[in-house]
């Protein structure tokens with residue numbers, strides 16, 4: 373996404389309209405996406421054509437993204453590796469591998485310790501999103517659709533959203549993609565899970581964000597490559 377933005381500036385010379393591109397990237401609904409992208413098309417036709425037809429909107433916009441979006445885990449991994457291993461490029465191969473192992477062991481240790489000492493149910497970044505959604509949820513009003521126990525209309529901020537708790541869907545699309553309860557789903561949960569509202573927020577979110585899942589991912593030991601003399605050649 374950032375590379376496309378840089379390309380937008382360098383090759384198409386539309387720096388003044390770059391904010392439209394980033395807004396189009398980060399909106400969840402097609403309506404909002406079109407609001408930004410239509411202005412972009414008027415101001416920067418060549419860049420917009422390239423983004424829509426050569427790159428493909430599903431590759432860079434959240435609104436067109438297919439599948440689940442767990443951006444807190446996979447964001448920019450190639451760039452990150454490239455940066456932390458810059459000096460190692462000149463080393464002999466065994467030294468490169470050992471250096472990679474050492475750095476990753478250190479990262480795994482730090483991340484494990486950081487999350488292990490937190491008192492929250494989900495990892496801090498997911499907790500922050502949930503807190504933000506909870507603040508928004510406070511001002512919403514919920515309506516049952518035809519008395520259904522799973523489908524609700526949520527009103528507030530001058531617009532409405534449709535939530536399906538059974539299928540973990542919301543017309544705001546944020547819930548569908550990120551799999552963390554959005555403000556609308558939270559409002560529906562407050563109505564249906566009165567006494568267990570706080571727990572239900574976590575139960576209706578993906579457990580991939582749980583502290584346990586995170587700790588499990590960083591539990592593996594990473595070993596350095598032994599000296600060649602110690603290799604077992606069986």
Ligand SMILES: [Zn+2]
Nearest residue numbers: 542544554556
């Ligand atoms: Zn929603």
